[in-house]
Amino acid sequence: GAVVSQHPSRVICKSGTSVKIECRSLDFQATTMFWYRQFPKQSLMLMATSNEGSKATYEQGVEKDKFLINHASLTLSTLTVTSAHPEDSSFYICSARERTPQNGYTFGSGTRLTVV
């Protein structure tokens, strides 16, 4: 089945630094990828929709200058958390959709970001 690889799985960074998270579709092309944020014991919150070759679409309340999304190819989307602060600490998950919705959305394994 479809596989989405997400790296790193865990990262600890200092306040003020930037962190890049990668999301790759391994055996299919994904024109659209999605980035979610999950707080402990809570549901997934959609942050943005990443479109290959164009600008990402951000959900209301998500700062696009803080969470930079780049979808330069059909198999790779990146999320960069810029000038990270402790409140950015969270679990970030990407997902990609195959050609047909019946196949559902395949999720990466997530990235645990801790900002100290």
Add this chain to the structure above:
Amino acid sequence: GEDVEQSLFLSVREGDSSVINCTYTDSSSTYLYWYKQEPGAGLQLLTYIFSNMDMKQDQRLTVLLNKKDKHLSLRIADTQTGDSAIYFCAESINTDKLIFGTGTRLQVFP
């Protein structure tokens, strides 16, 4: 608006059936999904149902959809300890983004 609700917690004995319920508000949902999340991991697609279907069965999993009441359920037969996880229902709006439910933590005890 988009709102997907689930009960927060379910505890069942090993071997019994589990039923996880979900209600949604957006009638334009096209597909509805059930995902499983184990601790510290991503989401695993368990099954899905198209909005014009009433029921779908896949091995131990049975999905029931009541579109009139906007109610979705997932039944897990012969629940095992390995089924302990958080289960999320999700609706696909106009086949685009997914809206997730609040998640149900299933605990299976011997």
